[in-house]
Every structure is written in C-alpha cells, then in structure tokens.
Amino acid sequence: MLRLFLLALALCLSLPAGAQAQSLQPILQTHADEVLKPGRRSVDVVLVDLVASGLPQVVPFLEAWRDREIVQRDEDGQFFRRKGGELIDLDTAVVAGPAAGTKLTEARPNGGVRRAISEALVQFQLSDPDIGKRRAAVDAIARSMDASQLGPLTAAIETETDPELKRVKSRLAGMLGALFASTPDGRVAAINALSGDLSVDVRAVLNTILSTQDDVAKELPEGANIARILKPGTDLTPQQAYARLSAAGLAPALVTQSDIRAALIAHIDGGMVGGMPVAALDNDAGRAAAYDALAADGVVPPRVSAEAEAEAIESHVFFQRYAEADPAVTDAARSVLNGIETRVSFSQAADLGLDALSLASIYFLAAIGLAITFGVMGVINMAHGEFIMMGAYTGFVVQQFVPDYTVSIIIALPLAFALTFGAGVAMERLVIRHLYHRPLETLLATFGISIALQQLAKNIFGTQARPLTSPGWLDGALVINDVIAISYIRIAIFVLALMFLALILLVLNRTRLGLEVRAVTQNPGMAASMGINPDRINMLTFGLGSGIAGIAGVAIGLYAKVTSEMGADYIVQSFMTVVVGGVGNVWGTLAGASMIGFLQKGIEWLNPSNTLAAQTYMILFIILFIQFRPKGIVALKGRAAAD
Template sequence: MLRILLMALAVYLAIPNGATAQTLQSILQTHADEVAKPGRRTVGVLLDDLVASALPQAVPFLEAWRDREIVQREEDGLFLRQLGGDLLDLDTGEVIGTTEGSALTESRPNGGVRRAIGDVLVQFQLSDPVIEKRQAAVDAIARSMDSSQLAPLAASIADEADATLRARKERLVGLLRASFAPTTAERIEAIANLGSDLSVDTRAVLNNILATEAGVAAEFPEGSNIAAILTPGIDLTEADAYAQLVDAGLAPPVISPSEIRQALVANIVDEKVGGLQVATLGTQDARAAAYQALAAAGTVPTLVTPADQAAALEDHVFYLSYIEPDKEITDAARSSLDAIETKVAFSQAADLGLDALSLASIYFLAAIGLAITFGVMGVINMAHGEFIMMGAYTGYVVQLFVPDYTVSIIVALPLAFAVTFGAGVAMERLVIRHLYHRPLETLLATFGISIALQQLAKNIFGTQARPLTSPSWLDGALVFNDVVAISYIRIAIFVLALIFLALIVYVLRRTRLGLEVRAVTQNPGMASSMGINPDSINMMTFGLGSGIAGIAGVAIGLFAQVTSEMGQAYIVQSFMTVVVGGVGSVFGTLAGAGLIGGLQKGIEWLNPSNTLAAQTYMILFIILFIQFRPKGIVALKGRAAAD
C-alpha cells in the first residue's frame, strides 16, 4: 500500500500547477483506439499506464473490461460501464445514463487481452486490503507462473500482514526466481534453495527447467546444452532415428512398396517401365530394379536402401538437449531434483510404514477379542464381526442423544463394551457351551448367528450407512511434509490399540482372572483340579473378547461406514491375524497384525490398481507361511496349541 501511495504522490507532483488531476477517463481517452479495439500486441502500453496511475478506480474498470462490460458512447466518445440497462461513470461509479436510445460500441477483448488484463489485476490485488483478494492473486500467480509477476509479488511481501500468506508469497517468489531471475547466479541460488522442498509444484518447476528436446545433426551443435546422447537401436529404434533425419531434412524419405508401385504405374510407356517389360515385374526385386532405372534417369526420387539408411544413421548424431541453454543452471536443477527425489523415496517409505502401522493397529483391535476367545476356548466364532458392528451402532445411537462428539465417544466406548459383553455372554450360555469340542457345529451355528444379527441390524437401522462422527480435534492430519502424513483418527486408533495391549497384558499377567484364564488355556484339567471352574472362565473369556470387539467397532466406525455388513470386512483378516500370530497369544496377535498390515500395504503399493489381487497374493503368502510355521509366530503350549 505504501508503494501505491508513493506512486500516486509522484503522479500528483508531476501534474503542472493549475492542471486538472488525472482521471481514469483521461487515460482511456489517450488510448481510445486500444480500449475500443484491443489487441494483445498493443494493449500493453495502456495497461502499463493504468498500473502507473495507481488509481483505485482502475481495478473495477479492468474487471469490467475483462468481463466485456465496457462500451463507448458514440455521441461524446466516453467509455462507460454497461450494467444491466444502466451506464456507469468509470471514475465515480455513478449512473449517468441508460442504454435505451444510446448509440454504443462494445469493447470485446479477445482471450489474449483478457489474460493480460488478468495479469495486471493480480498486481493490483497483491496489496489489496481484503485478504481473500490477495489470496486469489497468489493463487492466480501459482497457476500461471509468468516472469512478469516476479517483481510485483516480491515487492508485496514486505507489506503482507498475514504470516501464512507471506510464507506462500516467499515460497512462490523462490519458484519464480528459479525460472525467471535475471542473472545465472540468482537462479542457481534459488534452485539450490528448492532442494529441501518436496512439493509437487517444486518438482514441476525443476522438471520444466530440465525439459529437453530431441535433436539430430552431423555433429553436436557448438554451445548446445546436451542432456543425453541417443544410440539408434538402443535408446530409440532405427526407424524412429531415420524418421528424425527425414524430418530434419538430412536424409531422403524411404519409398514404400506401394509408392514404388504407383510410380511404376505412372511411368508405363509401350508396356515398358524403366526399360523392363511390365509382364516381368511380378516380384518386389524386379519392381525395385525398374524403379532404380527411373531414379537414374531423374524421373522419380532416389530409392533409399537399408544400406543407405544404415550409412545415414552412422553419419549423424542423435541427442537430447536441454531447452535451457545455461549448463550451470541445468546442473543445479538436476542436483536439486536428485536430492528431492531421494528424500521423496525415503518419505514414501516412511508414509508406507505409517499406513501399514495404522492398518496393523486396526487389525489388532479387530482381532484381539477373537484371539482371546479362540485361544482359550478353541471356538471358531464367525459372528465376531457382528460384535464389531454392534459396537459401531452403539456409538451411533449414543451420538443421537449426546450431541457433543467428544463426550459421546467417551460414553460410547464403555457402553459398547457393556453391550457386546452382555451379547457375548448370552451367546456363550445359550449356544456355544452346548457345542464345545464340536468345531464344525460351532462354526455353522456362529455363522447362522452372524446372519441373524446382520438382518436384525437392517431391521432396526435400515440398509443405509449411518454416520459415526469423530470429534473436531480428530479432524485433519499430522503432516510431516508433502509426502508423509497420517490422519489424527488413525493416530487415535493406534493409541487406543496400545492402551488395549497394555490393559490386556495387565489383566492376563497381574490379575486373578488372568491367572485363571492362562491356567485354563494351558491345562483345563489341572486348572479344574485346583478349584477353577472352566465353565465360568469360558463364559467370562467369551464375554471379554466380545466386549473388546465392541470397543473396536466404535474405533473403526469413526472412519469406516457403519452398516450391517461392516463386520464382514474384518472377520477374515481377524482370523488370519490370530492364526499367523499364534493362537491364544496377545503378543502373537500383535505380531500377526503387524505382518498382515505391512504385507497388505506392501502388495497394494506394488499393485495399486488391483486391490483384489493384492488380497489374493496376501492370502497365498499366509498359506505358505503356515506351511512352514503352523503354530504361528508366537506358539503357545496347551489345549489351544494342541487343537
């Protein structure tokens, strides 16, 4: 703003005493032809005068001119703004007439002029008091990346009050200087400063500096900035190489068999062509000989043989040259881009690791309850996914009555545990305890229960997905750089998984219930002889595993769709996690979740376009893994291991 005020003061002081102050209309009348019939080559002088005038009414005029709202009134030659049926004065903005009965000539700037107007508007808007307009101007510069924007953008940084926008301007100035700074030293310095920026637009600027074009010549052009030397037959096909020679006018074109035939037909005289009887031209070699005779007489172009093509390729060099002629600049750009690509590769590996860790924490939460029930009781519970679904729906119902999302999640976690714990105990008392040591019947029974629970959920909540909204403090993501980022919800689930790991380890290692569970797991007969009731332990264990699945459902529902079928998406992975990790082992489940999560993300990274194939490869790998280690990563002794 200070710069604009100084410019306005200079204009004011330049006016002679007694002269009329400069107006927008006076500037437009000076360049009346350019306003009435604007052209890209002639409009620059008018735009420069408007910028130099620093008149506040220049901005609305430029916006109206760009939008083709400027007209010239023929009776007095004044330029006015046509808005609806009114004519507005360009200096005051007041209505001074109507379009009715007025002879008007519309100014219609073409696309090139409108782009030039847009560039000038950006210069005005960079120091506009409204931050939204300044942000729009910076966005426009980022899209166009034109050398004319470097100076006004750099000049606007000092007066920028918003710290975030100032940082954007400074970064954008660095990108512009790398491409358009006036001296080689300034460009190299700017390029070197980009070596730590992993953003896509930075890589785009460096790649633009390193853009190449193909070339061919008898010898390398003096002073050219060669990027690579191409060898025909290796770096490009011999046909493509010879085509480059033809396009460059360095070799005659290859005559195709059809063109040979057409030339022979066009030169038949007395049943002969090239001194040969037409009847003898039944082979390709005979036609080639006739064509050679015509070429020797100068009737047709010379026939290019394979030997001629090979000789032409041998006599020329093929290369890629940088469009940027300065080798120091391209060397600096290549060095910065190589450094960026190295950092990007490490960042991508870190991002893949975070994704795998996040997925592993989800699988751990989904599988830990199954690990407890399956490990202690040997029960294949196909309804485990439906307990996850019940927990998610519990969270949804809580949010219907508790509008504060933070409080609702705090309430939903223990309530989901209580609901699914009760459902698990009821299922164990009514069904499971009658089917011990009958795995096939247990599998079929729990599978039927899972279908019944899904249908019950559909009857209650419908088939549409229900929202389980996370608190606002879980919105967004933790961003490390332009490549590595992880959402706060995933971080929260990871923390929740760690809390459950510590809690379950404490319960199993430090409480009487844990001692009895471990005793029943390792030797139920001996545990019974020591006064432990295996039947009660089985009931409590099944309820505990189901309750943990309910809590997992609340966590999973924060980022996944809450539907009646959501549990089916995790039941297979949960069983794989338990089996691979080691039946009945908490740390085995943790290891299995890490292995499966990392394996799935790794396969998806190798084959991102086909997630079904990725899951297939993962299952095949697990099958092979179990062949070599059937008891899992962490094998336990006892009933579950023996089964």
C-alpha cells in the same frame, strides 16, 4: 514483454507525481482512442499510466474495461461505466444518469487486450486489503507462471500480513525465480532454495527447466547444452536413428514396400513398368528391380541400401539438448531434482509404512477379542464379525440421541462393550457351552448365528450404509510433508489399539481374572485341580472377547462403512491375524496384525490396480508361512502348545 515489464515497474515504483491526480478522466481523455479501440501494443501506454497513478478507482475501471462496460458519452467525450441501464461515474461510483437516450460509443477490447487488463488487475490484487483477493491473485499467478509477475510478486511479499499467504507468495516467487530470474546466478540461487520442497509443482518447475529436445548432427554443436548422447543400437533402434536423419533432412527417406507398389502402379504403360511386364511383378525382387529401373531413369527417388543407411547412421551423432541454454542452470536443477526425488522415495516408503501401521492397528482391534476366545477356548467363532457390527450400530444409535459427536463416542465405547459382552455371554451360555471339543459343530452353529445377526440388523436398520460421524477434531489429516499424510481418524484408531494392548496386558498379567485365564489357556486340567472354574472362565473370556469386538466396531465404524455385512469384511483377516501371530497370545496377535497389515499394503503397492489379486497373493503367502511355522510367530508355551 515490454508491456509486462513496464507494468511491473510502474506497480513497484507507484510514481508520486501520478499519485497526486484525483480523477481518472484526464488520463482517459489523454488516451481516449486507445481506450475505445485498444490493441495489444496501444494498451501498454494506457495501463502503465493507470497503474502509475495509484488511484483507488483504477481497479474498478480495469474490471469494467475488461468486462466491456466502459462507454464514452459523445457530447462531451466523458467516460462512464454502463451497468443496468445507468451510467456510473468512474471516480465517485454514483449514478450519473440513464444510459437510454444518450449517444454512447462502446469500448470493445479484444481477447488479447482483456488478458493484458487481467494481468494488470492481478498485480493490483497482490496488495489488496481483502485477503480473499490477494489469495485469488496468487492463484492466478500460479496458474499462468508468467515472467511478468515475478517483480510485483516479490514486491508484495514484504507487505503481506498473513503468515501463511506470505509463505505461499515466497514459495511461488522462488519457483518463478527459478524459471525467469534475470541472471543465471539468480536462477541458480532460486533453484537451490527449492531443494527442501517435495511438492509436485516444484518438481514440475524443475522438469520444465530440464526439458530436452532430440537432435542429430554431423558432430556435437559447440556451446550446446547437451543433456545426453544417444547411441544407435542401444538407446535408439537403427530404424529410429535413420528416421531422425530423414526428418532432419540429413539423409534421403527410406522407400517402403508400399511406396514401391504405389510408384509402380502410377507408372504402368502398356502392361509394362520399368521395362518389365506387369505379370512378372508378383514378388518383392521383381518389384524392386522394376522400381530401380524407374529410379535409374530419374522418375522416382532411388532406394537407400542397407550399407548406405548404416553409413549415414555411423557418420552422425544423436543427442538430446536442453531447452535451457545455460549449463549452470540445468546442472543446479538436475542436482536439486535428484535430491528431491530421493527424498520423495523415502517419504513414499514412510507414507506406505504409516498406511500399513494404520491397517495393522485396525486388524489388531478386530482380532484381539477373537484371539482371547479362540486361544483360551479353542472355539472357532464365525459370528465374531457380527459383534464388531453390533458395536458399530451401537455407536450409530447413540449419535441419534446425543448430537455432540465427541460425547456420543465417549458414551458409545462403554455401551458397545456392555452390549456385546452381554451378547457374548448369552451366546456362550446358550450355544457354545454345549459344543466344546466339537469344532465342526461349533463352526456351523456360529456361522448360522452370524447369518441370523446380519438379517436382524437388516430388519432393524435396513440395507443402506449408516453414518457413524467422527468428532470435528478428528477431521482432516496430519500432513508431515507433501508426500506423507495420515488422517486423524487413523491416528485415533492407532492410539486406541495401543490403549487396548496396554489394558489387555494389564488385565492378563496383573489381575486375578488374567491369572486364571492364563492358567486355563496353558493347562485347563491343572487349573481345575487348583480350584479354578474353567466353565466360568470360558464364559467370562467369551464375553470379554465379544465386548472388545464391540469397542473395535465403534472405532472401525468411524473409518469404514456401517452395514449389516461389515463384520464379514474383517472376519477372514481376524482369523488370519490370530493364526499367523500365534493362538492365544496377545503379542502374537500384535505381530500377526503387523505382518498382515504391512504385507497387504506392500502387495497393493506392487499391484495397485487389483486389490482382489493383492488379497489373494497375501492369503497364498500366509498359507506358505504356516507350512514353515504352524504355531505362528509367537507360539504358546506349556502343555497348551502341544494341543
């Protein structure tokens, strides 16, 4: 500790007298023996003089010394750095001659000395002009968390020019101050300054201060910083309590059955042991009596009776004491840690909510097209997931021709809508229109189309997952604090879901097509009598729902894998979203997506190790929910609600 203190002091003061020296050789000659054969104590003086000199060549010398490259030329006692078969001058860094043919004595610092040299180098690097070296020095201090680094680190904060690195230095100095400040008041102030930091390493520092050790005594020791008093029977079992007494030497050890057996076997003499024949030792009572006889003769330690065990436990106090002796420090650490853990709990809940909201937006994008087709037409389209897959592959193909990922996504979104809109219209005209009011046949037909589209995608793109790369501005995540973070891609998907919600509401409520769709949804017969062509509306509606699925595929492809089976990952959730929210209702789809997204994330949080079980529980919950609200969260109004 003396060496480390002197190093820190020398670095902070940078003595002017030493700074006037121009060469390392006088310092090295003064400590020649310590340089060649340094020890953990003798290296202190050398390091302090080197640091105090303020010479720029000190850092290269320390690096070479640490790496065992320093040698002394025997003829004149001068020190050099040996590298690549050449002798390098320590002051000018130029080649002074070949190493071969010259009598040299090597400096051989041991492991402890090399660690001391490394610590001195870290202190130099804290103020190095190279920001990379300053960052490396801060990282080294963060790994070691040594008291000797507090002074140099604090001194280096004021001269730091990089704002982010200055913040890191200040934060690290606060943690070191909480652990190693010279006064209790200084430590308490440093601990209180950490109250707004939710990071894991700050919590680790506070937990280090609050570390405890188990203890037992006749009575609580005066002046001890007691963390907790343990009550036998509640906090400790009687066996655990007595074991602690025995380990502390406050009570004799219990004699176990195996101890009795071993003792009896060791003292058999002529078929007798403890005055009893061996044949009589076939039960616990007989063995105990023989052992007690041996104990009465002083051959073995006596057994501890249950009464003596209970009395020993009753006459002692069991407690945990803090390793930190100052109660003011531990009280401050406990108060700050409790506040941080409370904020962490709220932050974890908020982070879980953001994840659930992100998942809900993905489900909404995947299900909104299905909600339109299923709600208006009553068609169970099992190929809806494949329209999502087609949209994702459209984005992949566009990126093969447009290398700018931002431009490619802008092109892919309308192109995916047009492609899947056309595919949806073709599917409705060729297949669906012939199967209206025949739900089983429609389900089987669309399921067959789903398989065919998957196989077609495999034939074209193969079975390997294809990358749909997001633009660079979507890389990374929005970090609110050390607990709450959400990726920019998920934010973009959430914004896209909001845009689609607004667009669909605008189309349904402010356009003629929307008016006709709502009319056909609520009462197809009356809509037809008013001059609306339900057949045309069904075609456009199916195409619109399919086109929206294509756009959803581009968005989902930025987040998930793009394969021929990707649609199957979302078809079940899409149907659940539509049914739970309310068939044929945009707001119902939004409510259903929110409910399923939050429910799934909540179940996964309760059972994080088994996502399959979480999905099973979610489906069971939805089945129960539908039993009580069969028309969904937001039910249709009008005659369609009775169908």
